[in-house]
Structures are given as structure tokens and as C-alpha cells.
Amino acid sequence: MAAPTTAKVRIAARLRPRLPGEAPDDAVHVVHGESSCGSTSTFSGNASGSGENTSGASGSYISVANPRDASQIFRFPITSCYDADATQAEIFNADVRPLVDVARGGVTVTIFAYGVTSSGKTHTMQGTPADPGVIPRVVQALFAPSSQKDEKTEVAVSYIEIYKDDVYDLLVARENAPKLPVRENDAGAVFVAGLATAPVGSAAEFDKVYSTATARRSVGATLLNRASSRSHAVLTLTLRITTATAVREGKINLVDLAGSENNKLTGNDPSRMAESSAINKSLSVLGQVVHALNTGASRIPYRNAKLTRILQDALGGSSVGLLICNLAPGAKFRQDTLNTLNFAVRTKNIENKPVVNEREIRAPQPVAAPPPKIDLARVAVGGRPSLVPRPAGRSSAFGLGTNRLSIAGLGAGASKEKEKEKEKEPAAPGLSEAEIDARISRAVEVEVARRLAERERELAALEAGSSSGKSRSPKKDAKVPGLSPLLKRHKDLDNELQARLQELERKFERGNKESVLADVLSPVSKKKTGRAYVALARAHSDKGDLQVALDLYRRAETYVPDNVKLKERIIEIEWAVKNGKTFKASPKRAKKKKEGKGKKEAEADGVEAQPEAQEMDLDERMADHEAHHSDDQMEVDEVETSLTGREAFGTELTNTGSKRSFLVAGGDAGMQTPAKRPKRAKQHSVVVIESDEDDEFVPDAAPRKSRRRIGLAMA
Numbered sequence: 157m158a159a160p161t162t163a164k165v166r167i168a169a170r171l172r173p174r175l176p177g178e179a180p181d182d183a184v185h186v187v188h189g190e191s192s193c194g195s196t197s198t199f200s201g202n203a204s205g206s207g208e209n210t211s212g213a214s215g216s217y218i219s220v221a222n223p224r225d226a227s228q229i230f231r232f233p234i235t236s237c238y239d240a241d242a243t244q245a246e247i248f249n250a251d252v253r254p255l256v257d258v259a260r261g262g263v264t265v266t267i268f269a270y271g272v273t274s275s276g277k278t279h280t281m282q283g284t285p286a287d288p289g290v291i292p293r294v295v296q297a298l299f300a301p302s303s304q305k306d307e308k309t310e311v312a313v314s315y316i317e318i319y320k321d322d323v324y325d326l327l328v329a330r331e332n333a334p335k336l337p338v339r340e341n342d343a344g345a346v347f348v349a350g351l352a353t354a355p356v357g358s359a360a361e362f363d364k365v366y367s368t369a370t371a372r373r374s375v376g377a378t379l380l381n382r383a384s385s386r387s388h389a390v391l392t393l394t395l396r397i398t399t400a401t402a403v404r405e406g407k408i409n410l411v412d413l414a415g416s417e418n419n420k421l422t423g424n425d426p427s428r429m430a431e432s433s434a435i436n437k438s439l440s441v442l443g444q445v446v447h448a449l450n451t452g453a454s455r456i457p458y459r460n461a462k463l464t465r466i467l468q469d470a471l472g473g474s475s476v477g478l479l480i481c482n483l484a485p486g487a488k489f490r491q492d493t494l495n496t497l498n499f500a501v502r503t504k505n506i507e508n509k510p511v512v513n514e515r516e517i518r519a520p521q522p523v524a525a526p527p528p529k530i531d532l533a534r535v536a537v538g539g540r541p542s543l544v545p546r547p548a549g550r551s552s553a554f555g556l557g558t559n560r561l562s563i564a565g566l567g568a569g570a571s572k573e574k575e576k577e578k579e580k581e582p583a584a585p586g587l588s589e590a591e592i593d594a595r596i597s598r599a600v601e602v603e604v605a606r607r608l609a610e611r612e613r614e615l616a617a618l619e620a621g622s623s624s625g626k627s628r629s630p631k632k633d634a635k636v637p638g639l640s641p642l643l644k645r646h647k648d649l650d651n652e653l654q655a656r657l658q659e660l661e662r663k664f665e666r667g668n669k670e671s672v673l674a675d676v677l678s679p680v681s682k683k684k685t686g687r688a689y690v691a692l693a694r695a696h697s698d699k700g701d702l703q704v705a706l707d708l709y710r711r712a713e714t715y716v717p718d719n720v721k722l723k724e725r726i727i728e729i730e731w732a733v734k735n736g737k738t739f740k741a742s743p744k745r746a747k748k749k750k751e752g753k754g755k756k757e758a759e760a761d762g763v764e765a766q767p768e769a770q771e772m773d774l775d776e777r778m779a780d781h782e783a784h785h786s787d788d789q790m791e792v793d794e795v796e797t798s799l800t801g802r803e804a805f806g807t808e809l810t811n812t813g814s815k816r817s818f819l820v821a822g823g824d825a826g827m828q829t830p831a832k833r834p835k836r837a838k839q840h841s842v843v844v845i846e847s848d849e850d851d852e853f854v855p856d857a858a859p860r861k862s863r864r865r866i867g868l869a870m871a
């Protein structure tokens with residue numbers, strides 16, 4: 157099945173029936189259009205993916221009376237809408253089943269249930285044994301005898317919950333389940349590191365795994381729901397479909413979001429309140445992400461919550477998405493119903509670009525001799541070698557495009573015997589898994605040989621350019637008697653991979669520590685923290701302490717990931733460190749007091765009065781920016797960084813007019829803190845920041861004051 161080039165997020169809305177004890181409410185209605193809502197909508201899977209997303213194309217809508225003025229009726233056109241009588245089967249057949257086929261075609265599909273607490277999200281996704289919801293029905297469909305008999309389907313499951321913005325593996329007993337980090341691989345795919353994956357061979361096997369895992373989910377009683385989910389749950393089904401000619405890998409993410417809560421109504425105690433605020437915060441970030449995508453913002457705040465990071469692919473990424481908005485009847489939920497429907501209407505404008513994850517299988521070529529063994533776990537199909545470690549027995553839940561299609565990958569978590577059996581199993585008629593691996597090895601070899609040759613050429617060129625002629629050529633070292641050039645290259649490859657892996661590990665660790673901080677800081681504080689690190693880095697770079705400077709510049713990057721000049725600086729210093737060179741930052745701009753002087757006068761002061769010098773040095777500009785922003789309300793008061801590892805962050809942040817701006821370098825007595833610059837006229841600072849120099853720091857999208865209303869129409 158061809159994947160659509162773009163597909164808007166599909167929206168469904170479901171009004172749950174009144175529960176015993178709830179007062180009758182006539183304010184929310186599902187109005188079906190000409191074609192009955194929920195029974196005729198289909199997923200076209202075409203290039204635009206749009207037909208079904210044209211608001212109200214079916215003429216269906218949800219009408220809600222304004223809680224403040226009942227004479228006003230808001231109407232929300234939504235193609236798939238379900239009233240209180242709709243059955244689980246109806247929803248599944250109309251909106252979900254078509255997406256199962258899309259996933260079988262090698263695409264990632266994400267279905268999430270959204271709505272206020274007790275609106276029926278868990279009922280929709282999970283259901284009950286007597287009335288199963290989306291999840292068990294999807295699994296039934298996957299294991300139903302396929303209409304395409306020549307396909308082999310393998311399914312693996314992983315299951316996480318995001319509880320108070322921490323990720324836990326629900327397949328692992330809670331006492332053995334540490335918080336898991338969310339990471340990004342080389343290809344930019346987000347994944348949960350160290351997540352367990354369980355292969356399931358039948359619906360019954362799945363039920364066993366799923367019910368054990370679901371029992372671990374954080375659930376608690378509130379006044380609005382006796383069994384309220386206190387976490388977001390994401391179940392991922394990874395599909396590996398093998399046909400005679402191709403192997404496809406699709407994914408289905410089934411997301412049961414925690415519901416937004418009004419603490420006054422839920423009657424939450426302090427521990428519930430903490431959960432509640434984490435839930436509301438993550439949902440608010442979800443709203444911000446949707447808003448940013450809708451307004452075409454340059455920065456989408458995915459990183460502000462684990463939930464949005466993990467759902468990144470479903471929101472403006474390469475996944476096909478379905479959002480099921482659950483609505484609860486009743487006056488007390490009215491405002492939430494309006495919020496949910498507004499969210500729905502905004503979300504349906506989000507466009508994804510689904511990608512088909514498919515690999516062709518060709519007839520095997522005779523293999524004369526097995527090529528030298530490469531660690532195939534590190535090799536990504538169709539791309540460069542993946543350097544992200546894939547621990548045995550575990551695999552990532554998210555990420556598209558570069559996942560290796562290996563039975564071993566799917567079978568992670570299976571017993572060793574099962575793994576062995578699977579390894580022996582042919583991946584497709586005519587081509588065994590070992591042969592596929594051999595082919596990948598050869599492809600990697602060719603690529604590595606090419607890169608090594610390139611590197612040797614570069615070294616030779618460097619050597620030729622060296623005037624002393626004394627430097628030893630690594631090329632000469634390469635001539636190891638008894639080793640063929642190919643084997644020698646593999647040796648180099650291993651070293652290279654090792655070094656790269658270690659570097660990545662360091663980066664991940666550093667990234668985790670920093671991202672925790674980055675997550676909690678406001679955009680202004682992030683910029684200031686970034687600047688503080690840059691200033692510190694600059695001081696070390698001036699002292700010639702390049703490795704430390706590099707580390708600090710990288711930390712700065714965590715806070716200001718979009719800063720191009722900073723990235724350039726990092727590359728320059730990396731190069732200098734790697735090649736044992738000294739690094740000299742571009743000269744600082746002439747001081748302000750010199751600006752009024754004529755050229756000659758300035759030269760006499762030892763300052764080059766060249767126009768180019770108007771461009772400030774990176775660190776200067778950042779510091780300058782800070783000094784000029786006298787009306788920034790928040791400021792990094794103190795950055796205490798010990799070069800021996802001790803770190804303390806003064807992230808807070810004064811709201812008073814008297815602000816300190818200094819850095820303290822703990823553990824480095826010799827290091828002076830940059831003195832605070834005198835404040836300049838505000839007008840000038842605006843010029844500096846808003847001039848083309850402003851690309852030094854691309855500020856985070858400022859929170860918008862005005863709210864855009866889309867699709868809200870008076871009936």
C-alpha cells in the first residue's frame with residue numbers, strides 16, 4: 157500500500173452516555189450529516205489524506221450551548237462524531253480498522269484519546285472484557301487470518317506510562333522499572349531508551365502481557381472518576397510484515413492520555429494535586445505544540461514535556477494520526493467540552509508526512525566467502541551505520557526510517573532458544589537472514605572503504621602541505637604486514653565506531669542532565685543560561701583550555717539549540733581539539749566608547765576601525781544582549797560550575813529591578829567573572845538585538861497573548 161505523501165491528523169469525537177447519578181444535560185448534541193456520522197467515514201490514505209479531514213465534509217457536527225449564555229450555540233464540524241449510543245465496534249470499524257491497514261503497509265500510526273477526566277478515554281481505548289475498546293480490537297485485527305495469505309506478520313509490544321513527566325516501562329515490574337530517558341537517534345527519531353519489547357504470537361498472548369502491564373498503570377480515585385488514570389499510557393505495537401518481495405515495518409501507537417482536571421471538582425488531595433498539575437502541564441504543552449504547528453512557528457515546543465517529545469512523530473511528523481476526542485455530558489464539564497472541541501478543531505489542521513518503512517528483498521547472489529563480521533546491530537538499513545546501541549533484549553518504541561528490520565530486533569525479550577530459532581528462519585523465500593546480513597555487511601564495507609580512502613587522501617594532502625616534513629604519516633602505519641587492506645580497514649572501523657559511541661554516550665549523559673534543567677526553565681532563562689555557559693566557555697577558550705570550553709559550549713547548546721553561530725563555534729573548537737591546534741576566537745568588537753571616535757583616533761587606540769569589526773564576537777553579542785535587556789524579568793543570578801564536575805545553577809530569577817549578572821566559576825579560582833556591562837539606552841539595545849546580529853540567538857517563540865479561534869461558528 158502506498159503511503160500518503162501528506163496526511164492531516166484525523167479527528168473523531170465521542171460523547172459518552174450519562175452515568176448513573178449524573179444529572180440530565182441537553183446542552184451537548186451530536187448532529188449527523190447526510191451520511192451518517194461514524195458509520196460511513198473512511199480513511200482514504202491518498203496523497204492529500206484530506207477528504208475526510210475537511211471539516212464537516214459529512215455535514216456532521218457537535219453543538220454545545222455556551223455555558224454563560226445558553227441561547228448561544230457553538231457548532232464544531234467534525235467528520236467522525238459519535239453520540240452516546242455509538243458502540244465500540246462502530247468506532248473501530250469506521251475510524252480505526254483502516255489505520256491498521258495503513259500500519260500493515262509499513263507506516264507508523266498514532267491513535268490517541270483526548271478529553272477531560274471521566275470523559276471515557278480509557279473506555280474507548282481499552283474498554284472492558286465484555287465491551288472491548290480500540291486496543292484489543294486492533295490486536296484482534298492484526299492476528300485475524302490475513303486476506304493476503306502470502307504475508308507473514310510478526311508483532312511485538314512495548315508499553316510505557318508517563319507519570320508526572322517521567323517515563324516508566326509497564327512491561328517491567330515497578331520495583332525493577334527505573335525512569336527511562338527519552339532520546340533522539342542520529343536520524344532525529346525520538347525513542348525511549350532501554351524499553352522492553354515483548355513479541356506476541358497471538359491475541360491471547362497479547363492479552364496476557366497487556367493485562368499484567370495495565371495493572372501496573374497509575375490509577376487513582378477522584379471525585380469525578382473512581383478509576384482515574386493518573387498517567388498518559390502509550391502502547392506500541394511494532395509490526396513486521398514479510399512478503400515474497402519485501403519486508404515492511406509499521407507501528408501502531410495507542411495513546412490513552414490522562415484527562416485534564418479541574419482540581420476544585422476532582423477534590424484532589426495533595427498527592428493527587430501533584431499528579432494533576434503534571435497532567436495539566438503536559439496537556440498544556442500539547443496544546444502549545446498544536447498551536448505552534450498551526451501557526452507555522454519556527455520552533456515547536458516538543459521538548460517542553462515528555463508527552464509531546466514522545467508524540468512528536470504523530471504531531472507534524474511522519475506518522476498517520478487519529479485523535480479521538482472524548483466528551484462528557486453535564487454542566488460541570490461544559491467548559492472542558494468546549495476546550496476539547498477547540499483542541500480538536502485546531503489539531504485537524506496539522507499535516508503529517510507519513511513514511512513507508514519498507515525494504516525490498518531480491519534474489520540471493522552466490523556468496524564466495526563470508527565477509528569479515530561487522531556488528532550488524534549497529535547497521536541501519538538503507539543508510540549509514542546506526543551508532544545508537546541496541547541492548548540485547550530491548551528495543552526502542554519510537555522512531556522511523558532507520559530501524560533495522562531484523563527478526564532479532566522484533567524478538568527482543570524472547571528466550572534465547574526462540575532467538576536462535578528465529579535467526580535460522582529465512583526472512584523471505586530465497587533469502588535468509590544471514591544472507592541479508594552479509595549483504596548489509598558488504599554494503600557497509602564498501603562505504604567504509606570509501607570513507608577511509610577519503611581520509612587517507614586528506615591525510616596525504618595534509619602531509620604534503622606540511623613544510624617541516626617531520627610528521628609521521630598515519631598512512632605509513634596502515635601498512636601492517638600480513639593484514640589485507642580490507643581487514644586493516646575493519647580494525648580502523650571498529651576504533652572509529654568505538655570512539656564515536658563513547659562520544660555519543662557522553663553526549664547522552666550530558667544531554668540528560670542538561671535537558672532536565674532546560675525542561676524547567678522559561679524561554680528567557682534558557683537564553684540567559686545559554687549565554688552564561690557561552691561566557692564561561694569563552695573564558696576557558698581564551699585560557700587555551702579548549703576541551704573544557706568545548707564542553708561548556710555544548711552545554712550552552714542544550715539551552716539554545718537553534719543558535720547557528722554557536723554550532724559553528726562548537727565545530728571550530730572540536731576541530732582544534734581533535735587536531736591539537738590552538739583556537740583563536742574572532743577579535744572582540746571595538747568597545748562602545750570608541751565608536752564615536754574617528755577611524756584614525758580609534759586606530760591610535762589599537763582598535764581596528766574596520767566595518768567588518770562591527771560584527772560582534774559570539775560571546776560578546778550574547779553578553780551584550782543580556783546587558784541590554786534591562787526589562788527581562790528573569791535572570792540567571794548565578795552560575796556555579798565546577799570544572800571538576802560540581803554544578804549548581806542559580807536559575808532563579810528575580811523579579812526585582814535590581815539584578816545581579818555574574819558568573820562564578822567554582823573550582824577554578826583563576827577564572828574571573830565577566831563584569832556586568834553598563835546599561836545602554838534601551839533603543840540601542842533593541843537595534844542590536846533586532847538587527848541581523850540577532851541570528852546569534854533565535855529566541856523561543858514568545859507566548860502569544862491573542863488566541864486564535866478556528867472553526868468556532870455560531871449555529
Ligand SMILES: Nc1ncnc2c1ncn2[C@@H]1O[C@H](COP(=O)(O)OP(=O)(O)OP(=O)(O)O)[C@@H](O)[C@H]1O
Binds near residue numbers: 274
Ligand atoms: N461509551 C461509554 N459507555 C459506557 N460507559 C462509559 C462510556 N465511556 C465512559 N464510560 C464510563 O465512564 C466512566 C469514566 O470513563 P473512563 O475511566 O474511561 O474515563 P477517562 O476519560 O479515561 O477518565 P480519566 O482521565 O480520569 O482516566 C467509567 O466508569 C466508564 O466505564
